[in-house]
């Protein structure tokens with residue numbers, strides 16, 4: 001059994017850093033509220049999906065290095081820590097993949113400094129965040145493309161799960177100079193092959209909604225989102241640092257990393 005103090009402790013997790021889905025994942029509202037009615041609305045039609053307030057997800061910009069400095073200062077001031085789900089490869093429009101530290105060197109340096117200061121844990125949030133094959137990640141003219149902005153669908157070959165997780169690990173551990181142990185499956189989508197590949201790539205913790213849905217996996221500890229406040233970089237890009245600071249100032253014990261929650265659970269089990 002976990003101690004009451006541990007049960008109250010929550011992790012804070014910020015996903016989608018470095019994920020090109022913020023550029024390519026574009027879909028629109030398909031129902032529109034008019035008083036009590038929800039009317040069908042062609043929100044995915046041509047350019048409508050790019051226009052606020054019809055636009056639902058992307059495009060939005062990557063957090064800047066200056067914003068990262070402000071995030072680190074806010075965490076330090078609150079005595080809090082945070083896990084950052086980084087997608088290790090940026091998918092260009094032509095389908096080529098650029099490693100995060102090469103695409104965003106200033107942001108990567110700020111994040112690494114945050115790890116070195118003990119304020120951040122970097123988690124593996126996939127290699128592409130999307131399906132590369134057949135250009136499925138690209139925006140369409142007449143429909144949204146949300147399903148293809150999940151990386152680890154069960155219908156993709158087992159090799160791809162292994163290859164993407166290994167590439168992501170190599171990039172993230174290369175620029176941090178330390179082990180990355182937490183896996184955050186993009187969009188909560190994964191299969192048995194994904195988890196086997198994660199364990200083989202050296203990952204030990206899986207953090208998402210109901211990560212234990214397929215039963216236990218040797219070598220992996222699951223951290224369900226009920227122990228985690230999960231956000232997207234989009235929340236800070238759109239909502240600003242004010243909302244982030246307010247979250248850190250909420251009553252309760254300060255936030256920790258997903259890794260800390262998982263380690264405490266492992267300790268309690270032993």
Ligand SMILES: [Zn+2]
Nearest residue numbers: 015016186187
């Ligand atoms: Zn994501």
